[in-house]
Amino acid sequence: MAECCVKCGHPHVVKNGFVAGRQRFKCKSCHYQFTTEKLERGKPLWMKLEAVLLYISGLSLNAIAENLDVSAQAVLNWVRDFARANIEKPEPGKVVVVELDEFWHFVEFKKNRIWIWKAYDRDHGQLIDWELGNRDCETVERLLERLAQWQVTVYCTDGWQGFESLLDEHPDAYHVATKTETKAIERNNSDHRHWFARFKRKSKVVSKSLEMVDLTMALFAKFRVNGNIELLRNWKLSLLA
Structure with missing residues (x-):
């Protein structure tokens, strides 16, 4: 007693x-x-990892909730907490070619567009940084300020006029403005929209916060570009063994 x-x-x-x-x-x-x-x-850790795996594999939060017989809010919490703990960008170093490009997304409603600007290291096939904001020079400048830590030899961009004036302020790197030199990051953009439901062009999935967009970027970079989703899958399987 x-x-x-x-x-x-x-x-x-x-x-x-x-x-x-x-x-x-x-x-x-x-x-x-x-x-x-x-x-x-609470739910077991393997189920939370399964939710993250399904999210990284293209299912929406509602679809994952239906598959696991839990609430969509629970899935959102699991994915958000996992992503917060795994925000990881490569350490600055020396790269020869960095491709810059952007694609649009929206938060809450379609007229509220945001632009996701990305920096892709062609030599190592890594997404080294990104920035959320408008399609303007101020947003790109925030990205370029962080990229100044890298020893970039060549920046490859499309013909957007803002790139020329901004990259003139970085005389140590050569600027090539042609879409023929941005094929790698265009493929990365395609993978980006393929692997996450919220980024598909025709989708019922709606982003409701900039934080979840940024955290999803972190998951994409870590497990679909710079790393391997098998690491996460093997971790989940070890919990079930």
Whole structure:
């Protein structure tokens, strides 16, 4: 029998039935009911990892919730928490060719467009950085300020006029403005829209916050470009073994 009440500390407690197979007690002083063993709450870790895997594989939050028989809010929390813990960008180093490009998305409604500007390291096949904002020079400048930490030899872009004026401020790197030199990042954009439901051009999935767009970018970079989804899949399987 429990020695004392876990709430008020009174020593007079009596047995009061069972809950989830555990003995329940009742305090005769404050009438608080409790068990001496902590009940396990929440879903298992393997299920949360399965939700992240399905998200990275192109399912919407609602579709994942239906498959796992949980709420869409629970899936959102799992994906968001996992992504927050795994935001990872390559450490600045020396690269020869960096391709710059952008594609549009929207938050809450289609007229509220945002632009995702991306920097792709052609030599190592890595997405090294990105920036969310408008289709303007200020947004690109924020990205270029971080890219200044890299030893970039050549920037390859399309013919957007803003690139020429902005890259003139980076005399250490040569600028090539032609779509024939941005094929790698265009393929990356295609993969981006393929692997995540929220980025598909024709989709019922709607992004409701910039944070989830940015966190999804982090998942895409880590598990679909710079890394391998098999690492996550093997981790989940090890929990089931």
